[in-house]
Amino acid sequence: MAPAVPPAASRIAVVTGASSGIGAATARRLAEAGYRVVLTARRKDRIEVLAEELTAAGHSATAYPLDVTDRAAVDEFATAFRTVGVLVNNAGGALGADPVATGDPQDWRTMYETNVIGTLNLTQALLPKLDASGDGTVVVVSSTAGHATYEGGAGYVAAKHGAHVLAETLRLEIVGRPVRVIEIAPGMVRTEEFALTRFGGDADRAAKVYEGVAEPLTADDVADTITWAVTRPPHVNIDLLVVRPRAQASNTKVHREAR
Numbered sequence: 641m642a643p644a645v646p647p648a649a650s651r652i653a654v655v656t657g658a659s660s661g662i663g664a665a666t667a668r669r670l671a672e673a674g675y676r677v678v679l680t681a682r683r684k685d686r687i688e689v690l691a692e693e694l695t696a697a698g699h700s701a702t703a704y705p706l707d708v709t710d711r712a713a714v715d716e717f718a719t720a721f722r723t724v725g726v727l728v729n730n731a732g733g734a735l736g737a738d739p740v741a742t743g744d745p746q747d748w749r750t751m752y753e754t755n756v757i758g759t760l761n762l763t764q765a766l767l768p769k770l771d772a773s774g775d776g777t778v779v780v781v782s783s784t785a786g787h788a789t790y791e792g793g794a795g796y797v798a799a800k801h802g803a804h805v806l807a808e809t810l811r812l813e814i815v816g817r818p819v820r821v822i823e824i825a826p827g828m829v830r831t832e833e834f835a836l837t838r839f840g841g842d843a844d845r846a847a848k849v850y851e852g853v854a855e856p857l858t859a860d861d862v863a864d865t866i867t868w869a870v871t872r873p874p875h876v877n878i879d880l881l882v883v884r885p886r887a888q889a890s891n892t893k894v895h896r897e898a899r
C-alpha cells in the first residue's frame with residue numbers, strides 16, 4: 641500500500657531565491673496554503689524579514705541563507721531535514737542581452753551555474769528527503785526561454801534549456817517513485833529585480849523591457865500558478881505549464897501600446 645500522504649500543515653516546502661520576485665511570492669502563497677516554508681537565498685536580511693512577516697501572520701516560516709551554486713553548503717543545508725514535501729528551484733536569472741558574437745563567457749558560465757547547476761545541487765541533495773516524504777514535488781522554474789530562443793538571449797536561453805532538460809530527464813528517471821517533477825515556464829514577468837540584474841543595474845534599459853506592455857505577469861501570478869500545480873492531488877503531475885501575459889504571444893511577439 642502507498643504510504644499515507646501527510647497534510648500540508650506537516651509538510652516542508654523549500655523555496656530557493658526567496659529574497660525577491662517570484663520566489664518571495666511563492667513562499668507567501670505556499671505558506672498561505674499551509675506549508676512550513678523554508679526560505680533560501682544569498683541575502684540573509686531579506687529572507688529573514690519575509691520569514692518574520694509570515695510568522696507574524698501565523699504561518700510557519702524559517703530563513704536559511706544559501707548560495708545554490710555552493711555544493712558543500714547545499715549538502716549541509718539538506719542535513720537539516722528528515723523529509724521535504726516540496727522543493728521549488730526558483731533561484732536564477734539572466735545576465736546581459738548580447739549577441740552570440742560578443743556575449744561575455746563569464747556571464748554564460750554564471751547563468752549556467754545558477755539556473756542549471758544550482759537546480760541540480762538542490763535536487764540531488766533533497767531527492768532522498770522528497771522520496772522519504774511519500775509524496776514529494778520538485779518544481780523547476782524555467783522560462784519560455786527554455787523552449788524557444790530570441791536574438792540577444794542565447795546565454796540565458798541555453799541555461800534555461802538546460803533547466804528544462806533536467807526536469808524532463810529527472811521525470812523519466814524517477815518514475816515509479818513518489819516524487820513529481822513540475823516545470824513552470826513563465827514568459828514576461830515584471831519583478832523588481834530580474835531586468836535590473838540582467839542589465840547590470842541600468843534602470844532605463846530594464847524599464848524598456850516592459851515598455852507599452854499593458855499587463856506583464858506579476859510575481860504573484862506565477863506564484864499562484866506554482867501553488868496550483870503543487871496542490872493538485874498527488875497522482876496528478878503537471879509536467880509543464882507555460883504561462884505568459886495576454887500581450888505576449890511568443891518570446892519575440894509582444895503587443896506594445898503606443899504612448
Ligand SMILES: NC(=O)c1ccc[n+]([C@@H]2O[C@H](COP(=O)([O-])OP(=O)(O)OC[C@H]3O[C@@H](n4cnc5c(N)ncnc54)[C@H](OP(=O)(O)O)[C@@H]3O)[C@@H](O)[C@H]2O)c1
Pocket residue numbers: 656657658659660661662663680681682683684706707708709730731732733734754755758781782783784825826827828829830831832833834835837859
Ligand atoms: N522575471 C521574468 O520575466 C522571468 C521570466 C521567466 C522566468 N524567470 C525565472 O524565474 C526565477 C525568478 O525570477 P525573478 O523574476 O523573481 O527574479 P529576481 O527577482 O531577480 O529573483 C532572483 C532570485 O534568485 C536568487 N539567486 C540568484 N542567484 C542565486 C544564487 N547563486 N544562490 C541563491 N539564490 C540566488 C536571488 O536572491 P539573492 O540575490 O538574495 O541570492 C533572487 O531571490 C528565475 O529563475 C528567472 O530566471 C523570470
